[in-house]
Amino acid sequence: MPDAPALLDCIRRAARQEQFLNILPAGEAAARFRAALDLRPLPAETVPLAAAPGRVVAEGVAARADAPPFDRSSVDGFALRAADTAGASEAAPRRFRLNAELLACGTAPAIEVAPGTATAIATGGVIPRGADAVVMIEHTALEEGPEGPEMLLSRPAAPGQFIAHAGSDIARGETLLRAGTLVSSREIGMLAAAGLAEVPVVRRPRVAVLSTGDELVPPGAPLPPGGIYDSNAAILCAAIAEHGGEPVPMGIFRDEEAALEAAVREALGRADLVVMSGGTSKGAGDVSHRILSRLGAPGILVHGVALKPGKPLCLAVIGRTPVVVLPGFPTSAVFTFEEFVVPVIRALAGLPPREETDVAARLAVRMPSEPGRTEYVMVSLSEAEDGLRAFPLGKGSGSVTAFSQADGFFAIPALDQGAEAGAPVSVRLIGAARPPDLAIIGSHCLGLDAVLEALAAQGIRGRSLAVGSLGGLAAAKRGECDLAGAHLLDPKTGSYNTPFLSPGLRLVPGWRRMQGVVFRRGDPRFEGAEGAGAVRRAAADPACLLVNRNAGSGTRILLDGLLGGARPAGYANQPKSHNAVAAAVAQGRADWGVAIATVAEAYGLGFLPLAEEHYDFFLPETRAGRPAVQAFLAALRAPEVQARLVALGFTPAG
Numbered sequence: 083m084p085d086a087p088a089l090l091d092c093i094r095r096a097a098r099q100e101q102f103l104n105i106l107p108a109g110e111a112a113a114r115f116r117a118a119l120d121l122r123p124l125p126a127e128t129v130p131l132a133a134a135p136g137r138v139v140a141e142g143v144a145a146r147a148d149a150p151p152f153d154r155s156s157v158d159g160f161a162l163r164a165a166d167t168a169g170a171s172e173a174a175p176r177r178f179r180l181n182a183e184l185l186a187c188g189t190a191p192a193i194e195v196a197p198g199t200a201t202a203i204a205t206g207g208v209i210p211r212g213a214d215a216v217v218m219i220e221h222t223a224l225e226e227g228p229e230g231p232e233m234l235l236s237r238p239a240a241p242g243q244f245i246a247h248a249g250s251d252i253a254r255g256e257t258l259l260r261a262g263t264l265v266s267s268r269e270i271g272m273l274a275a276a277g278l279a280e281v282p283v284v285r286r287p288r289v290a291v292l293s294t295g296d297e298l299v300p301p302g303a304p305l306p307p308g309g310i311y312d313s314n315a316a317i318l319c320a321a322i323a324e325h326g327g328e329p330v331p332m333g334i335f336r337d338e339e340a341a342l343e344a345a346v347r348e349a350l351g352r353a354d355l356v357v358m359s360g361g362t363s364k365g366a367g368d369v370s371h372r373i374l375s376r377l378g379a380p381g382i383l384v385h386g387v388a389l390k391p392g393k394p395l396c397l398a399v400i401g402r403t404p405v406v407v408l409p410g411f412p413t414s415a416v417f418t419f420e421e422f423v424v425p426v427i428r429a430l431a432g433l434p435p436r437e438e439t440d441v442a443a444r445l446a447v448r449m450p451s452e453p454g455r456t457e458y459v460m461v462s463l464s465e466a467e468d469g470l471r472a473f474p475l476g477k478g479s480g481s482v483t484a485f486s487q488a489d490g491f492f493a494i495p496a497l498d499q500g501a502e503a504g505a506p507v508s509v510r511l512i513g514a515a516r517p518p519d520l521a522i523i524g525s526h527c528l529g530l531d532a533v534l535e536a537l538a539a540q541g542i543r544g545r546s547l548a549v550g551s552l553g554g555l556a557a558a559k560r561g562e563c564d565l566a567g568a569h570l571l572d573p574k575t576g577s578y579n580t581p582f583l584s585p586g587l588r589l590v591p592g593w594r595r596m597q598g599v600v601f602r603r604g605d606p607r608f609e610g611a612e613g614a615g616a617v618r619r620a621a622a623d624p625a626c627l628l629v630n631r632n633a634g635s636g637t638r639i640l641l642d643g644l645l646g647g648a649r650p651a652g653y654a655n656q657p658k659s660h661n662a663v664a665a666a667v668a669q670g671r672a673d674w675g676v677a678i679a680t681v682a683e684a685y686g687l688g689f690l691p692l693a694e695e696h697y698d699f700f701l702p703e704t705r706a707g708r709p710a711v712q713a714f715l716a717a718l719r720a721p722e723v724q725a726r727l728v729a730l731g732f733t734p735a736g
């Protein structure tokens with residue numbers, strides 16, 4: 083343990099200092115960065131056809147051969163001279179002497195088709211010299227004539243009939259692909275038909291990815307206390323590939339200057355673009371910033387953008403190589419990557435700017451915003467009677483799911499203090515977003531996944547958006563969702579959900595889940611005790627630390643009832659989920675709390691049952707007839723779904 087002055091010094095050095103003195107509006111930051119870059123596509127490289135899909139054609143590709151390479155028959159029949167067929171009919175067939183060859187595919191003709199003769203030819207066969215038409219075998223008959231086999235034709239033929247001429251599909255020298263074309267299987271077929279085994283494509287920009295942070299652990303490895311899985315590198319590498327780049331994962335680096343500097347130098351030598359994440363806003367830990375400022379001109383161009391998420395973004399150019407330090411928070415990292423880095427990767431890869439789609443929606447709930455930065459709010463879209471509703475995901479920059487699960491985002495201008503409920507917003511879609519077939523809003527329960535999985539197997543895309551039971555009820559009343567999952571306990575009646583029904587809403591019984599006291603196994607204060615008694619004793623013990631729940635949650639109402647006005651140690655610690663309660667107890671930040679049995683089990687905690695909580699669904703009458711809702715109701719009662727719910731520790735209702 084350091085002494086007090088040393089500790090204070092350490093805190094001061096580790097603290098984030100406000101170092102974004104020249105914080106720039108996002109547009110200006112992007113313009114300054116782009117102006118310092120050479121954004122022309124990288125030079126060409128030649129790749130075999132098999133490696134070409136997804137690549138961008140670097141220069142026009144001309145056909146080396148005609149397709150078809152020769153005049154060829156497009157039917158099975160006989161090659162002949164059209165002039166000889168004039169007047170042929172069923173009643174008066176024309177007679178042809180057959181030449182002594184059969185032109186199968188790949189056979190070079192040896193005999194010229196003279197007037198009054200015909201040569202048998204297969205589909206794809208080479209048209210022989212002298213012939214100018216082909217007749218179908220169906221319109222002919224064969225006979226043995228005095229001088230050999232003969233063919234009788236019952237229909238006249240026009241010149242050129244059933245002949246595909248050389249070069250009619252692809253003409254030698256013709257430009258098949260122009261520079262900038264994105265190669266897909268369709269282009270590959272053309273190139274192969276024209277005799278090309280390889281194609282010149284734009285070299286993929288190599289993008290080095292470095293994660294910095296003492297806490298980071300690669301996915302797959304065990305997580306030590308305080309550890310965080312490095313999700314940024316994974317999402318960034320995948321996004322780089324999606325936008326035509328070649329990710330070069332460099333790994334995780336501790337906030338240690340010498341090692342990180344060596345890694346950045348190596349990255350500069352190997353890559354066309356270097357992307358780092360983390361540690362951009364720390365004081366002492368702000369190693370990346372210090373390293374970049376001494377690696378060469380022009381150096382750091384932007385450090386700090388009036389953007390949320392993304393304030394600490396740092397944009398630099400070393401020599402000719404762009405180097406970007408993204409904020410460590412996953413949503414901030416990927417959002418700034420999409421806005422500032424993706425355009426650069428696409429330009430170097432020769433790809434056109436990404437197509438953007440904006441849709442009009444109304445904001446479902448008020449969204450406060452701190453003025454000073456343009457705030458981008460990740461939203462989930464749901465279809466209401468009169469158009470789309472945008473529900474803020476409300477998870478913040480530190481969340482990894484906010485960006486990954488959002489349908490899109492809208493902006494709150496820097497000078498505004500927020501956006502009102504019902505305000506029209508323009509939502510920029512992320513990926514191939516489309517509203518789900520079934521929108522469930524409210525309190526999320528693990529059991530819901532069992533029902534949604536059964537629907538997914540039927541091709542129905544359901545989505546659950548966690549906004550809490552009351553948020554779900556409000557959305558259901560406004561007709562903005564198909565179902566609202568809730569476990570609302572009415573303290574007066576002691577019953578769940580039914581007292582909250584209002585006209586236009588129906589209650590669909592879901593399942594019950596046992597709530598109880600959670601504690602670390604082996605804790606003698608709880609082991610073997612009865613629930614309500616254990617609560618009374620724990621509440622009276624100042625050394626026994628509680629982790630409470632947020633006001634308004636059913637669990638909180640239950641606990642307050644049991645405490646009867648007592649305020650045990652830890653009462654002010656009020657996280658919003660069963661999982662947070664279980665984690666706090668499992669990791670020793672608290673000694674007890676109230677959570678559901680399934681969660682207690684998942685965290686390996688001891689459990690003393692208290693009461694059953696009802697998890698049901700509010701269904702707006704206006705939505706009841708929708709096929710996806712009907713499918714949900716059926717799935718809820720399906721034996722296999724009920725069995726799955728039981729296996730998860732829930733008791734299906736009804």
Ligand SMILES: Nc1nc2c(c(=O)[nH]1)N[C@H]1C(S)=C(S)[C@@H](COP(=O)(O)OP(=O)(O)OC[C@H]3O[C@@H](n4cnc5c(N)ncnc54)[C@H](O)[C@@H]3O)O[C@H]1N2
Nearest residue numbers: 098293310312313314360361362363364393409410411414
């Ligand atoms: N007192 C202040 N605190 C913070 C400020 C501020 O201005 N004053 N800015 C906040 C903002 S805004 C952001 S954004 C974050 C960004 O911080 P850093 O870029 O310095 O990132 P870290 O501190 O290294 O990490 C933040 C957070 O993200 C996690 N992280 C980091 N790298 C990864 C990764 N590769 N994969 C997954 N998660 C990662 C890290 O563990 C931290 O939890 O700072 C605010 N604070």
Ligand code: MOO
Nearest residue numbers: 391392393414479
């Ligand atoms: O800029 Mo930070 O990304 O707001 O959270």
